[in-house]
Amino acid sequence: MTRYTGSCHCGAVRFEIEADPVETTSCDCSICAKKNARMIQVHESGFTLVAGEEFLSTYQWNMRIARHHFCARCGIYTFHRKRMAPDSYGINIYCLDGFDERALPHRRTEGAALSVAEE
Numbered sequence: 001m002t003r004y005t006g007s008c009h010c011g012a013v014r015f016e017i018e019a020d021p022v023e024t025t026s027c028d029c030s031i032c033a034k035k036n037a038r039m040i041q042v043h044e045s046g047f048t049l050v051a052g053e054e055f056l057s058t059y060q061w062n063m064r065i066a067r068h069h070f071c072a073r074c075g076i077y078t079f080h081r082k083r084m085a086p087d088s089y090g091i092n093i094y095c096l097d098g099f100d101e102r103a104l105p106h107r108r109t110e111g112a113a114l115s116v117a118e119e
């Protein structure tokens, strides 16, 4: 397993992951598209929030299963609890220190095809 450290822009939210990701993903659902997010999936056993729980804000929409976390001070999306894999986190790879996205294949996932709740 490889250990990575990560943080939001202002540094209030800091976390560590242990993972051996095999791919990065981006998602075409309405929120991921606006975040322009590129992610890796990490099981919750490999995730540690080091600092900033008091700064961590959560946005939920639609089915209110996924939990989209971001720093309330600088606004950066750091990670989220996944809807399709609720025991895992999606990690914003651009928040990771020294992560080489070019070393991994990239896959586009089709989140937009998932059901959307009727309002």
Ligand SMILES: [Zn+2]
Pocket (backbone or CB within 6 Å): 008, 009, 010, 011, 012, 013, 071, 072, 073, 074, 075, 076
């Ligand atoms: Zn921040």
